[in-house]
Amino acid sequence: MPTPTLLAPSSAGSRFKTILWVALGLTVLFVFITSELLLITDYPMYHAYRLQVIADRHLLIPHTLSGVLALLIGPLQFSSRFRQRHLKIHRVLGRIYVVSVFIGSYTGIALAAGRPGLPGTSMQAAAWMVCTAAAFVTARNRQIVAHRQWMARSYAVTFTFVSSRVLNLWPRYWSHLGDSFAAVGVIAFTLASLLIVELGINWHELTTRRA
Ligand code: HEM
Structure with a gap:
Protein backbone atom coordinates (compact mmCIF):
# COMPACT_ATOMS: atom_id res chain seq x y z
CA MET A 1 0.00 0.00 0.00
CA PRO A 2 1.80 3.20 -1.08
CA THR A 3 2.06 6.04 1.46
CA PRO A 4 4.66 8.24 -0.17
CA THR A 5 5.37 11.86 0.71
CA LEU A 6 3.58 12.98 -2.46
CA LEU A 7 0.33 11.46 -1.21
CA ALA A 8 0.20 11.89 2.56
CA PRO A 9 2.33 14.88 3.44
CA SER A 10 3.92 15.06 6.90
CA SER A 11 5.24 18.45 8.03
CA ALA A 12 8.56 17.65 6.29
CA GLY A 13 6.49 16.60 3.26
CA SER A 14 4.56 19.85 3.12
CA ARG A 15 7.78 21.86 3.52
CA PHE A 16 9.17 19.90 0.58
CA LYS A 17 5.99 20.60 -1.41
CA THR A 18 6.28 24.36 -0.70
CA ILE A 19 9.94 24.44 -1.76
CA LEU A 20 9.09 22.43 -4.89
CA TRP A 21 6.26 24.77 -5.96
CA VAL A 22 8.37 27.88 -5.29
CA ALA A 23 11.22 26.40 -7.36
CA LEU A 24 8.82 25.49 -10.19
CA GLY A 25 7.29 28.99 -10.06
CA LEU A 26 10.72 30.65 -10.28
CA THR A 27 11.59 28.39 -13.23
CA VAL A 28 8.37 29.44 -14.99
CA LEU A 29 9.27 33.11 -14.41
CA PHE A 30 12.81 32.56 -15.72
CA VAL A 31 11.55 30.83 -18.87
CA PHE A 32 8.82 33.41 -19.39
CA ILE A 33 11.47 36.16 -19.42
CA THR A 34 14.28 34.38 -21.30
CA SER A 35 12.09 32.64 -23.90
CA GLU A 36 8.69 34.25 -24.29
CA LEU A 37 9.42 37.94 -23.51
CA LEU A 38 12.60 37.89 -25.61
CA LEU A 39 10.67 36.19 -28.42
CA ILE A 40 8.02 38.94 -28.33
CA THR A 41 10.65 41.70 -28.26
CA ASP A 42 12.51 40.18 -31.25
CA TYR A 43 15.74 39.03 -29.59
CA PRO A 44 18.14 38.53 -32.57
CA MET A 45 18.88 34.83 -31.87
CA TYR A 46 15.15 34.02 -31.88
CA HIS A 47 14.35 36.06 -35.01
CA ALA A 48 13.87 33.18 -37.49
CA TYR A 49 11.76 31.27 -34.95
CA ARG A 50 9.72 34.42 -34.30
CA LEU A 51 8.79 34.57 -37.99
CA GLN A 52 7.73 30.90 -37.80
CA VAL A 53 5.64 31.58 -34.69
CA ILE A 54 3.90 34.50 -36.44
CA ALA A 55 3.17 32.30 -39.48
CA ASP A 56 1.75 29.58 -37.16
CA ARG A 57 -0.38 31.98 -35.12
CA HIS A 58 -3.74 30.36 -36.06
CA LEU A 59 -2.59 27.18 -34.24
CA LEU A 60 -0.39 28.86 -31.66
CA ILE A 61 -3.14 31.02 -30.18
CA PRO A 62 -5.39 28.08 -29.12
CA HIS A 63 -2.26 26.07 -28.28
CA THR A 64 -0.87 28.77 -25.97
CA LEU A 65 -4.21 29.52 -24.33
CA SER A 66 -4.86 25.86 -23.54
CA GLY A 67 -1.24 25.28 -22.46
CA VAL A 68 -1.29 28.28 -20.11
CA LEU A 69 -4.60 27.08 -18.62
CA ALA A 70 -3.11 23.62 -17.96
CA LEU A 71 0.06 25.15 -16.50
CA LEU A 72 -1.88 27.45 -14.13
CA ILE A 73 -4.69 25.10 -13.13
CA GLY A 74 -2.33 22.21 -12.28
CA PRO A 75 -0.82 23.61 -9.04
CA LEU A 76 -4.25 24.60 -7.67
CA GLN A 77 -5.50 21.04 -8.23
CA PHE A 78 -2.72 19.62 -6.05
CA SER A 79 -3.62 21.82 -3.06
CA SER A 80 -5.32 19.62 -0.43
CA ARG A 81 -6.74 22.68 1.34
CA PHE A 82 -8.29 24.03 -1.85
CA HIS A 90 -11.78 21.41 -8.13
CA ARG A 91 -13.99 19.25 -10.37
CA VAL A 92 -14.78 22.08 -12.81
CA LEU A 93 -11.10 23.08 -13.05
CA GLY A 94 -10.19 19.42 -13.47
CA ARG A 95 -12.45 19.17 -16.53
CA ILE A 96 -11.02 22.41 -17.95
CA TYR A 97 -7.52 20.97 -17.37
CA VAL A 98 -8.40 17.77 -19.28
CA VAL A 99 -9.92 19.68 -22.23
CA SER A 100 -6.91 22.05 -22.27
CA VAL A 101 -4.46 19.15 -22.41
CA PHE A 102 -6.32 17.58 -25.35
CA ILE A 103 -6.50 20.88 -27.26
CA GLY A 104 -2.83 21.58 -26.40
CA SER A 105 -1.80 18.11 -27.63
CA TYR A 106 -3.77 18.28 -30.85
CA THR A 107 -2.49 21.76 -31.73
CA GLY A 108 1.05 20.78 -30.63
CA ILE A 109 1.06 17.86 -33.09
CA ALA A 110 -0.41 20.09 -35.82
CA LEU A 111 2.35 22.67 -35.18
CA ALA A 112 5.06 20.03 -35.49
CA ALA A 113 3.56 18.41 -38.62
CA GLY A 114 6.06 18.32 -41.49
CA ARG A 115 8.97 19.32 -39.20
CA PRO A 116 11.82 17.24 -37.71
CA GLY A 117 10.32 17.59 -34.23
CA LEU A 118 7.17 15.64 -35.13
CA PRO A 119 8.16 12.21 -33.67
CA GLY A 120 9.19 13.79 -30.37
CA THR A 121 6.13 16.02 -30.15
CA SER A 122 3.83 13.08 -30.96
CA MET A 123 5.33 11.00 -28.13
CA GLN A 124 5.13 13.96 -25.76
CA ALA A 125 1.50 14.58 -26.73
CA ALA A 126 0.67 10.86 -26.37
CA ALA A 127 2.18 10.79 -22.85
CA TRP A 128 0.31 14.01 -21.99
CA MET A 129 -3.06 12.66 -23.15
CA VAL A 130 -2.64 9.14 -21.68
CA CYS A 131 -1.62 10.43 -18.22
CA THR A 132 -4.40 13.03 -18.22
CA ALA A 133 -7.06 10.58 -19.42
CA ALA A 134 -5.93 8.11 -16.72
CA ALA A 135 -6.16 10.91 -14.11
CA PHE A 136 -9.72 11.68 -15.27
CA VAL A 137 -10.86 8.04 -15.32
CA THR A 138 -9.37 7.29 -11.87
CA ALA A 139 -11.11 10.41 -10.49
CA ARG A 140 -14.43 9.21 -11.95
CA ASN A 141 -13.80 5.80 -10.36
CA ARG A 142 -13.04 7.50 -7.00
CA GLN A 143 -9.59 5.90 -7.00
CA ILE A 144 -8.13 8.98 -5.35
CA VAL A 145 -4.60 7.70 -4.65
CA ALA A 146 -4.19 6.61 -8.28
CA HIS A 147 -5.87 9.84 -9.44
CA ARG A 148 -3.26 11.98 -7.66
CA GLN A 149 -0.43 9.89 -9.04
CA TRP A 150 -1.73 10.21 -12.62
CA MET A 151 -2.23 13.96 -12.16
CA ALA A 152 1.40 14.23 -10.99
CA ARG A 153 2.51 12.38 -14.14
CA SER A 154 0.25 14.53 -16.32
CA TYR A 155 1.53 17.77 -14.80
CA ALA A 156 5.12 16.58 -15.20
CA VAL A 157 4.45 16.39 -18.96
CA THR A 158 2.72 19.81 -18.89
CA PHE A 159 5.87 21.17 -17.25
CA THR A 160 8.16 19.94 -20.04
CA PHE A 161 7.07 23.13 -21.87
CA VAL A 162 9.05 25.01 -19.19
CA SER A 163 11.94 22.59 -18.51
CA SER A 164 12.75 22.17 -22.20
CA ARG A 165 13.17 25.97 -22.53
CA VAL A 166 15.43 26.62 -19.53
CA LEU A 167 18.58 26.39 -21.70
CA ASN A 168 17.17 28.35 -24.68
CA LEU A 169 19.60 31.25 -24.23
CA TRP A 170 22.57 28.91 -24.67
CA PRO A 171 23.33 29.27 -28.42
CA ARG A 172 24.52 25.64 -28.87
CA TYR A 173 21.26 24.35 -27.38
CA TRP A 174 19.10 26.79 -29.31
CA SER A 175 20.79 26.09 -32.66
CA HIS A 176 19.77 22.41 -32.48
CA LEU A 177 16.09 23.03 -31.76
CA GLY A 178 15.09 23.05 -35.41
CA ASP A 179 16.76 19.72 -36.28
CA SER A 180 16.15 16.10 -35.33
CA PHE A 181 17.99 16.67 -32.02
CA ALA A 182 14.79 18.45 -30.98
CA ALA A 183 12.78 15.22 -31.29
CA VAL A 184 15.27 13.29 -29.13
CA GLY A 185 15.42 16.20 -26.69
CA VAL A 186 11.65 16.38 -26.23
CA ILE A 187 11.42 12.62 -25.65
CA ALA A 188 14.30 12.83 -23.13
CA PHE A 189 12.60 15.68 -21.24
CA THR A 190 9.29 13.80 -21.17
CA LEU A 191 10.89 10.56 -19.97
CA ALA A 192 13.05 12.32 -17.35
CA SER A 193 10.02 14.24 -16.01
CA LEU A 194 7.98 11.05 -15.70
CA LEU A 195 10.87 9.22 -14.00
CA ILE A 196 11.27 12.02 -11.45
CA VAL A 197 7.56 11.71 -10.60
CA GLU A 198 7.91 7.91 -10.27
CA LEU A 199 10.79 8.41 -7.83
CA GLY A 200 8.61 10.87 -5.87
CA ILE A 201 5.66 8.49 -5.79
CA ASN A 202 7.87 5.63 -4.57
CA TRP A 203 9.99 7.77 -2.24
CA HIS A 204 8.70 6.08 0.91
CA GLU A 205 9.46 2.58 -0.43
CA LEU A 206 12.84 3.74 -1.70
CA THR A 207 13.94 5.27 1.60
CA THR A 208 12.28 3.03 4.21
CA ARG A 209 13.15 -0.59 5.01
CA ARG A 210 10.13 -2.67 6.04
CA ALA A 211 10.23 -3.80 9.69
C1 HEM B 1 2.35 24.30 -20.38
C2 HEM B 1 1.94 23.88 -21.53
C3 HEM B 1 2.32 24.57 -22.82
C4 HEM B 1 2.31 25.90 -23.15
C5 HEM B 1 1.93 27.07 -22.26
C6 HEM B 1 2.75 26.01 -24.52
C7 HEM B 1 2.89 27.20 -25.23
C8 HEM B 1 3.61 27.31 -26.39
C9 HEM B 1 4.09 28.55 -26.97
C10 HEM B 1 3.87 29.94 -26.34
C11 HEM B 1 4.76 28.25 -28.09
C12 HEM B 1 5.46 29.25 -29.04
C13 HEM B 1 6.60 29.95 -28.36
C14 HEM B 1 7.67 29.04 -27.86
O1 HEM B 1 8.05 28.05 -28.51
O2 HEM B 1 8.17 29.30 -26.76
C15 HEM B 1 4.68 26.82 -28.26
C16 HEM B 1 5.21 26.12 -29.30
C17 HEM B 1 5.03 24.78 -29.51
N1 HEM B 1 4.49 23.87 -28.63
FE1 HEM B 1 3.70 24.31 -26.86
N2 HEM B 1 3.00 24.75 -25.00
C18 HEM B 1 2.78 23.85 -23.99
C19 HEM B 1 2.96 22.49 -24.03
C20 HEM B 1 3.23 21.78 -25.18
C21 HEM B 1 3.22 20.35 -25.29
C22 HEM B 1 3.00 19.36 -24.13
C23 HEM B 1 3.50 20.06 -26.59
C24 HEM B 1 3.53 18.70 -27.20
C25 HEM B 1 2.45 18.11 -27.50
C26 HEM B 1 3.72 21.30 -27.29
C27 HEM B 1 4.04 21.45 -28.63
C28 HEM B 1 4.51 22.63 -29.21
C29 HEM B 1 5.09 22.73 -30.52
C30 HEM B 1 5.31 21.59 -31.50
C31 HEM B 1 5.43 24.07 -30.70
C32 HEM B 1 6.09 24.71 -31.93
C33 HEM B 1 7.58 24.50 -31.77
C34 HEM B 1 8.28 24.65 -33.07
O3 HEM B 1 7.67 25.09 -34.03
O4 HEM B 1 9.48 24.30 -33.08
N3 HEM B 1 3.53 22.33 -26.40
N4 HEM B 1 3.98 26.27 -27.20
Whole structure:
Protein backbone atom coordinates (compact mmCIF):
# COMPACT_ATOMS: atom_id res chain seq x y z
CA MET A 1 0.00 0.00 0.00
CA PRO A 2 1.80 3.20 -1.08
CA THR A 3 2.06 6.04 1.46
CA PRO A 4 4.66 8.24 -0.17
CA THR A 5 5.37 11.86 0.71
CA LEU A 6 3.58 12.98 -2.46
CA LEU A 7 0.33 11.46 -1.21
CA ALA A 8 0.20 11.89 2.56
CA PRO A 9 2.33 14.88 3.44
CA SER A 10 3.92 15.06 6.90
CA SER A 11 5.24 18.45 8.03
CA ALA A 12 8.56 17.65 6.29
CA GLY A 13 6.49 16.60 3.26
CA SER A 14 4.56 19.85 3.12
CA ARG A 15 7.78 21.86 3.52
CA PHE A 16 9.17 19.90 0.58
CA LYS A 17 5.99 20.60 -1.41
CA THR A 18 6.28 24.36 -0.70
CA ILE A 19 9.94 24.44 -1.76
CA LEU A 20 9.09 22.43 -4.89
CA TRP A 21 6.26 24.77 -5.96
CA VAL A 22 8.37 27.88 -5.29
CA ALA A 23 11.22 26.40 -7.36
CA LEU A 24 8.82 25.49 -10.19
CA GLY A 25 7.29 28.99 -10.06
CA LEU A 26 10.72 30.65 -10.28
CA THR A 27 11.59 28.39 -13.23
CA VAL A 28 8.37 29.44 -14.99
CA LEU A 29 9.27 33.11 -14.41
CA PHE A 30 12.81 32.56 -15.72
CA VAL A 31 11.55 30.83 -18.87
CA PHE A 32 8.82 33.41 -19.39
CA ILE A 33 11.47 36.16 -19.42
CA THR A 34 14.28 34.38 -21.30
CA SER A 35 12.09 32.64 -23.90
CA GLU A 36 8.69 34.25 -24.29
CA LEU A 37 9.42 37.94 -23.51
CA LEU A 38 12.60 37.89 -25.61
CA LEU A 39 10.67 36.19 -28.42
CA ILE A 40 8.02 38.94 -28.33
CA THR A 41 10.65 41.70 -28.26
CA ASP A 42 12.51 40.18 -31.25
CA TYR A 43 15.74 39.03 -29.59
CA PRO A 44 18.14 38.53 -32.57
CA MET A 45 18.88 34.83 -31.87
CA TYR A 46 15.15 34.02 -31.88
CA HIS A 47 14.35 36.06 -35.01
CA ALA A 48 13.87 33.18 -37.49
CA TYR A 49 11.76 31.27 -34.95
CA ARG A 50 9.72 34.42 -34.30
CA LEU A 51 8.79 34.57 -37.99
CA GLN A 52 7.73 30.90 -37.80
CA VAL A 53 5.64 31.58 -34.69
CA ILE A 54 3.90 34.50 -36.44
CA ALA A 55 3.17 32.30 -39.48
CA ASP A 56 1.75 29.58 -37.16
CA ARG A 57 -0.38 31.98 -35.12
CA HIS A 58 -3.74 30.36 -36.06
CA LEU A 59 -2.59 27.18 -34.24
CA LEU A 60 -0.39 28.86 -31.66
CA ILE A 61 -3.14 31.02 -30.18
CA PRO A 62 -5.39 28.08 -29.12
CA HIS A 63 -2.26 26.07 -28.28
CA THR A 64 -0.87 28.77 -25.97
CA LEU A 65 -4.21 29.52 -24.33
CA SER A 66 -4.86 25.86 -23.54
CA GLY A 67 -1.24 25.28 -22.46
CA VAL A 68 -1.29 28.28 -20.11
CA LEU A 69 -4.60 27.08 -18.62
CA ALA A 70 -3.11 23.62 -17.96
CA LEU A 71 0.06 25.15 -16.50
CA LEU A 72 -1.88 27.45 -14.13
CA ILE A 73 -4.69 25.10 -13.13
CA GLY A 74 -2.33 22.21 -12.28
CA PRO A 75 -0.82 23.61 -9.04
CA LEU A 76 -4.25 24.60 -7.67
CA GLN A 77 -5.50 21.04 -8.23
CA PHE A 78 -2.72 19.62 -6.05
CA SER A 79 -3.62 21.82 -3.06
CA SER A 80 -5.32 19.62 -0.43
CA ARG A 81 -6.74 22.68 1.34
CA PHE A 82 -8.29 24.03 -1.85
CA ARG A 83 -9.74 20.60 -2.69
CA GLN A 84 -11.27 20.16 0.76
CA ARG A 85 -12.83 23.65 0.77
CA HIS A 86 -13.93 23.86 -2.88
CA LEU A 87 -14.54 20.37 -4.22
CA LYS A 88 -16.97 21.61 -6.89
CA ILE A 89 -14.46 24.13 -8.25
CA HIS A 90 -11.78 21.41 -8.13
CA ARG A 91 -13.99 19.25 -10.37
CA VAL A 92 -14.78 22.08 -12.81
CA LEU A 93 -11.10 23.08 -13.05
CA GLY A 94 -10.19 19.42 -13.47
CA ARG A 95 -12.45 19.17 -16.53
CA ILE A 96 -11.02 22.41 -17.95
CA TYR A 97 -7.52 20.97 -17.37
CA VAL A 98 -8.40 17.77 -19.28
CA VAL A 99 -9.92 19.68 -22.23
CA SER A 100 -6.91 22.05 -22.27
CA VAL A 101 -4.46 19.15 -22.41
CA PHE A 102 -6.32 17.58 -25.35
CA ILE A 103 -6.50 20.88 -27.26
CA GLY A 104 -2.83 21.58 -26.40
CA SER A 105 -1.80 18.11 -27.63
CA TYR A 106 -3.77 18.28 -30.85
CA THR A 107 -2.49 21.76 -31.73
CA GLY A 108 1.05 20.78 -30.63
CA ILE A 109 1.06 17.86 -33.09
CA ALA A 110 -0.41 20.09 -35.82
CA LEU A 111 2.35 22.67 -35.18
CA ALA A 112 5.06 20.03 -35.49
CA ALA A 113 3.56 18.41 -38.62
CA GLY A 114 6.06 18.32 -41.49
CA ARG A 115 8.97 19.32 -39.20
CA PRO A 116 11.82 17.24 -37.71
CA GLY A 117 10.32 17.59 -34.23
CA LEU A 118 7.17 15.64 -35.13
CA PRO A 119 8.16 12.21 -33.67
CA GLY A 120 9.19 13.79 -30.37
CA THR A 121 6.13 16.02 -30.15
CA SER A 122 3.83 13.08 -30.96
CA MET A 123 5.33 11.00 -28.13
CA GLN A 124 5.13 13.96 -25.76
CA ALA A 125 1.50 14.58 -26.73
CA ALA A 126 0.67 10.86 -26.37
CA ALA A 127 2.18 10.79 -22.85
CA TRP A 128 0.31 14.01 -21.99
CA MET A 129 -3.06 12.66 -23.15
CA VAL A 130 -2.64 9.14 -21.68
CA CYS A 131 -1.62 10.43 -18.22
CA THR A 132 -4.40 13.03 -18.22
CA ALA A 133 -7.06 10.58 -19.42
CA ALA A 134 -5.93 8.11 -16.72
CA ALA A 135 -6.16 10.91 -14.11
CA PHE A 136 -9.72 11.68 -15.27
CA VAL A 137 -10.86 8.04 -15.32
CA THR A 138 -9.37 7.29 -11.87
CA ALA A 139 -11.11 10.41 -10.49
CA ARG A 140 -14.43 9.21 -11.95
CA ASN A 141 -13.80 5.80 -10.36
CA ARG A 142 -13.04 7.50 -7.00
CA GLN A 143 -9.59 5.90 -7.00
CA ILE A 144 -8.13 8.98 -5.35
CA VAL A 145 -4.60 7.70 -4.65
CA ALA A 146 -4.19 6.61 -8.28
CA HIS A 147 -5.87 9.84 -9.44
CA ARG A 148 -3.26 11.98 -7.66
CA GLN A 149 -0.43 9.89 -9.04
CA TRP A 150 -1.73 10.21 -12.62
CA MET A 151 -2.23 13.96 -12.16
CA ALA A 152 1.40 14.23 -10.99
CA ARG A 153 2.51 12.38 -14.14
CA SER A 154 0.25 14.53 -16.32
CA TYR A 155 1.53 17.77 -14.80
CA ALA A 156 5.12 16.58 -15.20
CA VAL A 157 4.45 16.39 -18.96
CA THR A 158 2.72 19.81 -18.89
CA PHE A 159 5.87 21.17 -17.25
CA THR A 160 8.16 19.94 -20.04
CA PHE A 161 7.07 23.13 -21.87
CA VAL A 162 9.05 25.01 -19.19
CA SER A 163 11.94 22.59 -18.51
CA SER A 164 12.75 22.17 -22.20
CA ARG A 165 13.17 25.97 -22.53
CA VAL A 166 15.43 26.62 -19.53
CA LEU A 167 18.58 26.39 -21.70
CA ASN A 168 17.17 28.35 -24.68
CA LEU A 169 19.60 31.25 -24.23
CA TRP A 170 22.57 28.91 -24.67
CA PRO A 171 23.33 29.27 -28.42
CA ARG A 172 24.52 25.64 -28.87
CA TYR A 173 21.26 24.35 -27.38
CA TRP A 174 19.10 26.79 -29.31
CA SER A 175 20.79 26.09 -32.66
CA HIS A 176 19.77 22.41 -32.48
CA LEU A 177 16.09 23.03 -31.76
CA GLY A 178 15.09 23.05 -35.41
CA ASP A 179 16.76 19.72 -36.28
CA SER A 180 16.15 16.10 -35.33
CA PHE A 181 17.99 16.67 -32.02
CA ALA A 182 14.79 18.45 -30.98
CA ALA A 183 12.78 15.22 -31.29
CA VAL A 184 15.27 13.29 -29.13
CA GLY A 185 15.42 16.20 -26.69
CA VAL A 186 11.65 16.38 -26.23
CA ILE A 187 11.42 12.62 -25.65
CA ALA A 188 14.30 12.83 -23.13
CA PHE A 189 12.60 15.68 -21.24
CA THR A 190 9.29 13.80 -21.17
CA LEU A 191 10.89 10.56 -19.97
CA ALA A 192 13.05 12.32 -17.35
CA SER A 193 10.02 14.24 -16.01
CA LEU A 194 7.98 11.05 -15.70
CA LEU A 195 10.87 9.22 -14.00
CA ILE A 196 11.27 12.02 -11.45
CA VAL A 197 7.56 11.71 -10.60
CA GLU A 198 7.91 7.91 -10.27
CA LEU A 199 10.79 8.41 -7.83
CA GLY A 200 8.61 10.87 -5.87
CA ILE A 201 5.66 8.49 -5.79
CA ASN A 202 7.87 5.63 -4.57
CA TRP A 203 9.99 7.77 -2.24
CA HIS A 204 8.70 6.08 0.91
CA GLU A 205 9.46 2.58 -0.43
CA LEU A 206 12.84 3.74 -1.70
CA THR A 207 13.94 5.27 1.60
CA THR A 208 12.28 3.03 4.21
CA ARG A 209 13.15 -0.59 5.01
CA ARG A 210 10.13 -2.67 6.04
CA ALA A 211 10.23 -3.80 9.69
C1 HEM B 1 2.35 24.30 -20.38
C2 HEM B 1 1.94 23.88 -21.53
C3 HEM B 1 2.32 24.57 -22.82
C4 HEM B 1 2.31 25.90 -23.15
C5 HEM B 1 1.93 27.07 -22.26
C6 HEM B 1 2.75 26.01 -24.52
C7 HEM B 1 2.89 27.20 -25.23
C8 HEM B 1 3.61 27.31 -26.39
C9 HEM B 1 4.09 28.55 -26.97
C10 HEM B 1 3.87 29.94 -26.34
C11 HEM B 1 4.76 28.25 -28.09
C12 HEM B 1 5.46 29.25 -29.04
C13 HEM B 1 6.60 29.95 -28.36
C14 HEM B 1 7.67 29.04 -27.86
O1 HEM B 1 8.05 28.05 -28.51
O2 HEM B 1 8.17 29.30 -26.76
C15 HEM B 1 4.68 26.82 -28.26
C16 HEM B 1 5.21 26.12 -29.30
C17 HEM B 1 5.03 24.78 -29.51
N1 HEM B 1 4.49 23.87 -28.63
FE1 HEM B 1 3.70 24.31 -26.86
N2 HEM B 1 3.00 24.75 -25.00
C18 HEM B 1 2.78 23.85 -23.99
C19 HEM B 1 2.96 22.49 -24.03
C20 HEM B 1 3.23 21.78 -25.18
C21 HEM B 1 3.22 20.35 -25.29
C22 HEM B 1 3.00 19.36 -24.13
C23 HEM B 1 3.50 20.06 -26.59
C24 HEM B 1 3.53 18.70 -27.20
C25 HEM B 1 2.45 18.11 -27.50
C26 HEM B 1 3.72 21.30 -27.29
C27 HEM B 1 4.04 21.45 -28.63
C28 HEM B 1 4.51 22.63 -29.21
C29 HEM B 1 5.09 22.73 -30.52
C30 HEM B 1 5.31 21.59 -31.50
C31 HEM B 1 5.43 24.07 -30.70
C32 HEM B 1 6.09 24.71 -31.93
C33 HEM B 1 7.58 24.50 -31.77
C34 HEM B 1 8.28 24.65 -33.07
O3 HEM B 1 7.67 25.09 -34.03
O4 HEM B 1 9.48 24.30 -33.08
N3 HEM B 1 3.53 22.33 -26.40
N4 HEM B 1 3.98 26.27 -27.20
